[in-house]
Amino acid sequence: MNRRDFIKTTAAGVGATAALDVMPSAPAAAAAIDDAAKPAPGTVTASIPQHPDMKYRRLGRTGEAVSLVGMGGFHLAKPGGMTNAEAIRVVHAGLDAGINFCDNCWDYNGGESEVRLGRALSQEGYRNKAFLMTKIDGRTAQAAMGQIETSLTRLKTDHLDLLQFHEIIRMDDPERVFAAGGALEAVLRAREQGKLRYIGFTGHKSPKIHAHMFAVADQHDFHFDTVQMPLNIMDAHYDSFEQTVVPIALAHDTGIIGMKAFGDNFILKSRVMPPIQMLQYPMGLPVSLQVTGIDSMPILHQALQAVRTFTPPSPEFRNALLARSAEVGRTGSTEHYKISGHFDGTGQNPQWLTEA
Structure with a gap:
């Protein structure tokens, strides 16, 4: 969908309140999930994609319908992974199977992940099937605007559906984003220019930092449309995003995007x-979707099977799953992104925070 068509569609959809096709009917154990997936009063609800094997949920108060699983962008160009042609085939196959959420980032693999996704979406109308998200590292207005423009060029699009501040992993990152001359100024300007529609943030380090980002946003009377965080079978046992940040996001009706179900394979x-x-474990939480890395057709089929066979868990089944992971999970040893700097791209490359 191009920017002009989106504006027309949004205008026509104002006031729509039809519930999204979230998942099969479930017992009371799934009530929180169902509530999180229904439109808030007075919000815009985009047309619901139709695909027999995909489930869709509401992306917070944006009202957008997003697939329960999203395609992670890093693996599209991961060193030693797929070729360009293979990556394009995987993206096309995922979109044809009903996945509509595409994740990416300005810094992934030196920009090659965005380039490959842009090539895939520019073919045969696939951009119209995608809810396109990318992330930027810039903390200054100049860096943020430069990175947005670069991402738009790589992705071969005139607008992003969602732009997120990447790696909010330091306690002072929120202040840097919201400062005079900070990144938010450029992002708001880009939104006014029609270059992006929604604004969110991501991070993997500490739920306290996520909570602080929400608090600083509240101080500036700003509402984030989305928040992305690690949600997995281990997180509940150690410095938990599920226990700390999910309730805050729900209170703000901010769309929750889970990630790292496999913990970069350590989990x-x-x-x-x-x-x-x-x-499936994070799908049983009140998330809008779970992003997962897809580096081959078999892994894509695994993700699709997870959606097809998912039903909301009973409290007893959920507790049984958590019991299985408790001994390993309570040490944090499988969540290296929390306890080490190995996955901190902007820690290893601090120039990304100011590079235009």
Whole structure:
């Protein structure tokens, strides 16, 4: 959908209140999930995509319908992974299967992840099937605007559906974003220019930093449309985003985007449960969607199977899953992104915070 068509569609949809096709009917255990997926009064609800094997949820008060699983962008150009042609085929296959959420970032693989996604979306009308998100690292207005323009060029689009501040992993990151001359100024200007529609933030380090970002936003009377965070079978046991940040996001009706179900494979290697159950665990939370890295057709099919076979868990089943992961999870040893700097891209490359 181009920017002009989006504006027309949004105007026509104001006041719509139809509930999204979230998931099969569920017992009371799923009530919180269902409530989080329904439109808030007076919000815009975009037309609901139709695909027999995909489930969709509401992206917070934006009213947008997003697929329960999203395609992560890093793996599209991960070193030693897919070729350009293979990445394009995976993106097309995912969109054809009903996935509509595409994740990416200005810094992923030196920009090659955005380039490959842009090539895929520019072919055969695939951009119209995608809810396109990318992230920027810039903390100054100049850096943020430069990175937005670069991302738009790489992605071969005139607008982003969602732009998120990447790696809010330091306690002073919120102040830098909201400062005079900070990144938010450029992002708001880009939104006014029609270059992006919604604004969110991401981070993987500490729920306290996420909570602080919400608090600083409240001080500036600003509402984030989305928030992205690690949500997985281990998180509940150690410095938990699920326990700390999810309630804050729900109170703000901010769309919750989960990530790191496999913990960059460290959680996967724990073998506390099969991969599909690991991916389904965060789907049982009141998230809008769970982003997962997809580096091959078999992994895409695994993600699709996780959605097809997902039903909201009973409290008893959820507790049983958590019991399986408790011994390993309580140390944080499988969540390296929380306890080490190995996954802190802007920590290893601080120039990204100011590079235009």
